[in-house]
Amino acid sequence: MKNRIRISLGYYFPFLMNLAAVLVCLAGIALLFVKPQIGAPLLILGAIVITARYRLEVNLTNRSYHDYLWVAGFKSGERGTFNHIECLYLNESKYSQQVHSRASTMTRYGTEYNGYIKFDTDEVHLLSDDSKRKVLKKLEKLSEKLRSNVVLSTNITINAEVLDYTKEPENSTLSDTTN
Known part of the structure; x- marks a missing residue:
């Protein structure tokens, strides 16, 4: 059973920059033997850009998490502790x-959906997308992973239900409190 769950939250650099970094790495490999x-610097620079990504590591044994930027094996970020995970x-x-x-001037309006993991002490942003379905699918996949690891290997209880705060409450009434 795994007591550590590592979640890749996305690349630090945009897709086109990562694609350019692959080309820089290939050029670096080709030039490595000639010049x-x-x-060597091209290869190192390309590797740094390709490996830079955001990650979240949840350690269920120590009840801690580490939200960090990972670059070529080096981690830099914030650590925290928790007693339990409340929800996604x-x-x-x-x-x-x-x-x-x-x-x-052109103005574009839209809606962005953000997924979070809520610990009893803090909350961490996991992902965002313009597609609600994509975010829900990733959150549900993560909740299954957390539930199976928690139930089998630790005594931490997790409410692995994914809450959707984008829906309006069914019985929402506004009361006028002005005098």
């Missing part, structure tokens, strides 16, 4: 994005 003083939840946020050009 090592140029090839989904949050909705509206956004607007303006793109300016010389002739016009």
